[in-house]
Amino acid sequence: MKSNPYDSGAGAKSATVLGNARIVLADRVIERGWVAMDGGHIAEFGEGQAPAGSDDAAGDLIMPGLIELHTDHLEAHYVPRPKVHWDPVAAVVSYDGQLATCGITTVLDSLRIGNEADVADASGQAEILATAISSAREANLLRADHFLHLRCETPMPSTVEEAKRLIDRPDIRLMSLMDHTPGQRQFRDEGKLRDYYRGKTGGFTDAQLDEMFARRHACQLAYAETNTRAIVSLAHEHGIPLASHDDTTDDNVREAIRDRVAVAEFPTTIEAARGLHRVGIGILMGAPNVVRGGSHSGNIAAVDLAREGLLDILSSDYVPSSLLMAALQLPQHVPAIDLSAAIRTVTKRPADAVGLSDRGEIAVGKRADLIRVHVAGNASVVRSVWREGLRVA
Structure with missing residues (x-):
């Protein structure tokens, strides 16, 4: 021996x-x-x-250890029931424990930037949660290594102001450009978005959704382009990698190239994924998409992208345990992907994408x-x- x-x-x-x-x-x-x-x-x-x-x-x-770039699961611990806000540090500790037992040792906590108070109780709470993460870290309460991912909803009027209040934090590792306006990107089919909000809020009528959608369209016209330019400038000025979100069309791909994004989160079509891949932008897809066998929004399946060599990174998104599950399942779905290659999508590639080379x-x-x-x-x-x-x- x-x-x-x-x-x-x-x-x-x-x-x-x-x-x-x-x-x-x-x-x-x-x-x-x-x-x-x-x-x-x-x-x-x-x-x-x-x-x-x-x-x-x-x-x-x-x-x-698994590396997670995009999860907003913290919100489920902070707002466990509608209108119930838990102690933020306790929420962070509970959430962190769940991540660690799922094998996640490094996480970028996704915080919503841009108030969407009409549909999400956790909107407008980014500063509270960022402070809670820092407090838990300083008290040595955390098992995983936590950084921040600012999810910037560009059509919202408060987005730039909220981002500026957080931008000097040293733990920000990613900023993403979000636009969930009905009728485009993830929700080109407005019917899917109506189903999503009915399920999420438990009771919006069609008339209420009509009113909400009208407000969203008006906000996009008023703020989206100006806010996008400001967020892109902030990110580049502070050396923070940028992500696009739900790229769907050739125009979306051109915008991602223009904004010098490093990662494209959840492209919704094969055409967009091909265009992003051609210029070297890393493609991130949801691990739940792999585990479920398709997108919950009816968009492109992650496995279909993997078969074309267009899948670089997986994210657990809204189910922490899905990250390991999806990586282990990938070789079964795509024989050309061996175990090492599958595990790279949840370890080395996400680390490299945000400069965590250690x-x-x-x-x-x-x-x-x-x-x-x-x-x-x-x-x-x-x-x-x-x-x-x-x-x-």
Whole structure:
């Protein structure tokens, strides 16, 4: 049996070594190997029998911690029922615990910028939630590493003012250009949007929706273009990557190119995805889309994009557990995508997209953000989670 070079003597281990595992590297899988964490980083990994005294992973997968670029799931913890606002720090801690147990070790918390108070209780709360995230971080209450993603709804009159109040925060890693005006992008079919709001609000009449849609159209005409130019300028001035959202047409693609976006979130058509891919813009799709077998809005299926080589990044969006599920399912849907390539869509590629080059893969010197995953048939469970070498779940 190999000696353990990570043993400090007298039986006390100075590092954690995980053995008897399938190690998911960025470019291949070690079917039986081991990985050592020391000082918060990956110290070494190898094939075959692990050093003596290593922890037995019982053949489970060891992979990088998942990296999430777009989830607004925090809002479900902050507003668990209509008109019920939970303690914001407690909401952040609860949400963080759910992410960690789903294998997410780095998350960009998506905060709504641009007040949509007529349809969403969590609108206009970005500053409260950003402050709560900082408070939880400073109190060492968080398991995952949290950054911010400002979701800027460009047709809303308050968008630029709200963004400016947050823009100097050092934890902002992404800003996205949103426009949910009825009749275009995600909701080209206004009937789908009506169904969405009826289900979300539980009781809007057609007359009320007509009034809401009229207000949205008026706001888009009055504010969208001016706000878009201001948000793009803010992002570039502060060196923050930009994302487009729900690109649908060739005009949307041209706008994304003009605005120098790094990531295109949830393109709705194959034509838009092809155009974005041609110019090197990373394409992000929803993991629930993969798990469900299609878009809940009737748009392009993520798996169809994957079959054409047009899928770069997955996001859990509104179901945290879907991120790991979708990555593990991708090779079944698209045989050309092996396990390493599938896991890159939820680790290395999202990390690279927002400049987090210190994580996202098992490589010597990278952060020791790792997860142990047990797979049984089509089901899986995250058994253990380490962030910077410390067990957090």
